Amino acid sequence: MNTRRWMRAVRWYLRELTGxxxxxxxxxxxxxxxxxxxxPTRREYQVLRTLHQETRSHSRCC
Structure with missing residues (x-):
């Protein structure tokens, strides 16, 4: 695997990991x-996402 391909894979992984x-x-x-x-800005998106997760509490295990 060449260096450029490896760096793209690492970048993809980190972007997926961080959201x-x-x-x-x-x-x-x-x-x-x-x-x-x-x-929406990233901050507005995070607020919307959090509200959505809190209102759909039946999807959580605990």
Whole structure:
């Protein structure tokens, strides 16, 4: 495996691990489904995500 390919793999892994890629995917979906609406900032997204998780408490094990 060459160095460039290895670095891309590490970068992908870290983005998935930190949730950065999840926000990027959310932005893409948001732009596709709501083209005229402004895209929420990363902080706004985190608030929305937390609220969604708290309201769907039946999906948690504890």
């Amino acid at each position: 950065e890629a999840e926000y990027d995917r959310y932005c893409e979906r948001h732009r596709h489904h709501h083209p005229l609406a402004p895209v």
